Amino acid sequence: MQLNQATDYSFRIVLYLSSLAPGEIATAKTIAQREEIPMRYLLKTIRSLVKAGIVRSYRGVDGGFALAKSPKDITLLDVVEAVEGPVRINRCLKDHEYCTKHWVKPCPVHRVLGGIQATLIRELGDHNFADLLAR
């Protein structure tokens, strides 16, 4: 029931890139040092942000990373899903095999957890990185 380390790093990566001038590029080395993330692990982790269209990468000399869109268009949810995939707080919400055991209708736990998960997703989606920076 916990976001993993890569996600936590990713929050900090995106927050840092959000603090730069629009379009400004930072190298992996700079980000790693600033945010105290192991360099090679950062390189691996940031790939999911690139693939998700949150971060853009530039190869070669003077290359590096920059946000692919405006901080206000990136939410916590975007980052979580980029790194961990869809938010599912319980297996029965992922695989309907579970929880249909002794209930004709989906079991009540199933339904209530579904509601709680929906709230969680909504809240994560409600916070973008422009707002975060402003605080």
Place this chain on the structure above:
Amino acid sequence: MQLNQATDYSFRIVLYLSSLAPGEIATAKTIAQREEIPMRYLLKTIRSLVKAGIVRSYRGVDGGFALAKSPKDITLLDVVEAVEGPVRINRCLKDHEYCTKHWVKPCPVHRVLGGIQATLIRELGDHNFADLLAR
């Protein structure tokens, strides 16, 4: 970011015990069969519910398990915490070492996640097993 199998089993165990007459005892074998939980794993898992004061155990012949209190006094949160410990959605909310890196005040991600976690905890605490059964 997912509740584990033991927690899911525990929801079903408590829900089943809630459906019995007050004070009625069910053996591990019965619960295991009804809820399709491996018997030995159930015996291990249900210990945390006993230790948390949610379930009472009775040893010896005619022994078994029953709720230690009324279903309306047991919430989803009680069960989650009994099995997994306190709900912490991010490491920085567990260990203040993290996230204080480049911020004098706690970092904004930290603070927002704290709020989201509070909502999650409140919602889990809002649903008791009497309500769940009634649905």
Place this chain on the structure above:
DNA sequence: TGCAAACTATACCGTTAGAGTATAGATTAA
């Protein structure tokens, strides 16, 4: 008294996911 039906305690096992490292390769500016 002794036995069998239950739970308890502890320890073990196999698999998977998480966190991080390593190596070789591709791209690009100068």
Place this chain on the structure above:
DNA sequence: TTAATCTATACTCTAACGGTATAGTTTGCA
């Protein structure tokens, strides 16, 4: 052409998860 960067893939180590095994304790009852 070279050096600075990112990319791809694969590897390692550890801890947690899910489950099993064994031996022990408690209790009702014949």
